[in-house]
Amino acid sequence: MPRPLRVAAAQSGPIQRAESRQAVVKRLTDLLDQAHAAKVDFVVFTELALTTFFPRWYMTDQAEVDSWFEREMPNAATRPLFEKAAAYKIGFYLGYAELTPDGHHYNTAILVDRDGRIVGKYRKVHLPGHSEFDNERAFQHLEKRYFEPGNLGFPVWRTMGGIFGMCVCNDRRWPETYRVMGLQGVELVALGYNTPSTNSQKADEGVEKRLFHHRLSVQAGAYQNATFVVATAKCGVEDGHPLFGGSLIANPDGEIIAEARTEDDELIVAAIDLDDTRFNKETIFDFKRHRRTEHYGRITSQVGVELPK
Ligand code: ING
Numbered sequence: 252m253p254r255p256l257r258v259a260a261a262q263s264g265p266i267q268r269a270e271s272r273q274a275v276v277k278r279l280t281d282l283l284d285q286a287h288a289a290k291v292d293f294v295v296f297t298e299l300a301l302t303t304f305f306p307r308w309y310m311t312d313q314a315e316v317d318s319w320f321e322r323e324m325p326n327a328a329t330r331p332l333f334e335k336a337a338a339y340k341i342g343f344y345l346g347y348a349e350l351t352p353d354g355h356h357y358n359t360a361i362l363v364d365r366d367g368r369i370v371g372k373y374r375k376v377h378l379p380g381h382s383e384f385d386n387e388r389a390f391q392h393l394e395k396r397y398f399e400p401g402n403l404g405f406p407v408w409r410t411m412g413g414i415f416g417m418c419v420c421n422d423r424r425w426p427e428t429y430r431v432m433g434l435q436g437v438e439l440v441a442l443g444y445n446t447p448s449t450n451s452q453k454a455d456e457g458v459e460k461r462l463f464h465h466r467l468s469v470q471a472g473a474y475q476n477a478t479f480v481v482a483t484a485k486c487g488v489e490d491g492h493p494l495f496g497g498s499l500i501a502n503p504d505g506e507i508i509a510e511a512r513t514e515d516d517e518l519i520v521a522a523i524d525l526d527d528t529r530f531n532k533e534t535i536f537d538f539k540r541h542r543r544t545e546h547y548g549r550i551t552s553q554v555g556v557e558l559p560k
Contacts (some may be wrong), residue, residue, distance in 0.1 A: 254412050257479045258481055261343075262390050264485035264515035266303045272328035275301050278516055280335050285518045287339040292454075293338070293366070293411050295481040297443035298346040299358065300377075301329070301395040303489050304445040305348075306393045309384045312392070316397055320350035324361060324369070335368030339386045342411050344441035344481075346419055348398075350376070357452040358398045360417045360443065371408040374401030375419035377428070388451040390492060394421075405431040412527040413438040416478075420444035423482065424468045426475065427550070433476030434538060438528045440478055442469075445485045448493035461495050466507065474505025477531035479523055487514040503528045 261282040266275055279296060297304075305319040324347065325333045327542045336343055342364045349359035358378070362371035378400055380392030407416040415434035418440070423442055432440060444463060450456040451557060465482075473480040479502055486496035498511040500521040509521040535541075551556075 252526065254411070255522065256411065256525055257289070257502060257520060257522050258288050258293045258479070259289070259290045259295065259518050259520045260483040260509070260511065261286065261294045261480050262483055262496060262511045262515075262519070263297045263300060263485040264444045264513075264517075265489040265494070266301075266485065267310075268303045268305075268490050270303065272301050276328055276332050279332050280514060282518050283332070283335050283339060283341060283343075284484075286341055289518065289520050291518075293339060293441075293481045294341055294343040294441075295313050295443065296343060298360070298445050298485045299348055300443060301481055301483065302348065302468075303484065303541060304492070304494065306380065306397055307391055307447075307489075307492055309391050309393060310396040310397075315335050316356075317350055318347040318357060319397075320366060322341070322350050324349070325342070328440075330509060333363065333367045336363065337365070338495075340365040344443065344483075346443040356398050357401060358394065358419055359401075360419050360441070362383065362410060362415060362417060362441070370410045370419075371415070371417065372403065373405065373406070373417040373452050374403050375421065375422060376401040376405070377421045377425050378426045379421040382536060383544065389449065389454065390447070390451050392447070392451060407435040407437045411439075416440045418442045423472065423541075424464070425482075425526040426472065427474035427556045429476045429480075433478065437478045438474065438525045439523075440472065440480045441483075442480065443485070445481045445494055448495045458495050462495055465495070465497055466499065469499065470505040473501040473503060474531075477503040477528050477536045477537065479503060479525070480529065484511065484514075494550050503531050
C-alpha cells in the first residue's frame with residue numbers, strides 16, 4: 252500500500268570559522284520553519300552541520316580541536332532545533348562532530364524521529380584526506396587527523412514508516428556503503444556532505460567534474476540498492492575555501508527528483524512514496540535471487556588491490 256512521505260534536503264550555505272553554534276542553529280531552525288510550511292515530514296541537514304568544515308585547518312592544540320566537537324546531543328545550543336522539530340512533528344538527520352565521554356572523536360550523524368527522540372546514530376566509516384600537514388596540497392583535508400573511523404557499521408532503523416539508513420560525505424563514494432544497507436532492506440539513505448569545489452591535489456579538476464562524481468555516486472547507490480537517497484551539502488565559501496552545492500534527492504531508479512540551485516541555505520522538497528522501492532527490490536535487484544556471493548570474496552578479504560602476476 253502507498254507510504255507517502257514529504258522529504259527535504261536542508262542545504263546549509265557557508266559557516267564561517269567565527270560563527271557561533273547559536274547563530275548556526277538559528278539558520279537551521281529557519282530551514283525547519285520552511286519545511287513545516289511545506290508540510291515536510293523528514294529533513295536531512297548536512298555533515299558537520301553546526302560548525303565550519305574545521306578539518307581544513309591544521310591544529311596541534313587538542314583543546315582547540317575539541318572545541319569543534321559536541322560532548323552531548325542534544326545540548327544547550329542544539330535543543331532549540333530538537334524542540335522545534337518535535338513541535339512540528341518533523342524527523343531529521345543531523346551531522347556533527349562527536350566527542351564521546353571516553354574520549355573518542357567521530358564524524359557523526361543522528362536520526363531523530365517526529366517526537367524528537369534520537370532513534371539512530373552513525374559514525375563516518377570512510378575518512379578521506381590525511382593526518383599530517385601536507386605541503387603538496389593546495390589546502391588541507393585533515394579528517395584522518397581529527398576523527399577515528401566509525402565503529403557502528405552501516406545500520407538501518409525502522410522509523411518514519413520505513414527503513415532508514417545514514418552515511419556521511421565520503422561514504423557516498425563507496426558502493427559498499429549502500430550495499431550493506433541495501434542488504435538490510437533500506438528504503439531511504441540520508442547523508443550530508445562538505446565537499447571542496449576544487450581538488451587539493453589536481454588543480455585542473457573543475458567543480459563540474461566534481462559535481463558529476465557526486466551525482467554519479469549518489470544516483471548509482473540509489474539505483475543499485477533500490478532506495479531513495481537524500482544528499483545535503485554544506486556549501487559556499489567558508490573563510491575563502493569554496494564547497495560545492497548540488498544537494499539532491501534521488502529515487503530508486505537513480506533519477507534526481509529534486510536538486511538545489513544555490514550555494515546558500517536552501518530547502519529542496521520531494522513528495523515520495525516509500526513503496527516505490529518495492530518493484531526494483533522484487534525484480535532486478537532481488538538480491539536473494541540474483542547475487543552470487545561465492546564470487547565476491549575479495550570484497551571483504553582484501554583491503555587494497557592485489558595485482559595479477
Ligand atoms: N569531503 C569530500 C568528499 O568525499 C573528497 C572529500 C572530495 C574526497 C573529492 C575525494 C574527492 O566528498 C568529505 N568531507 O568527505
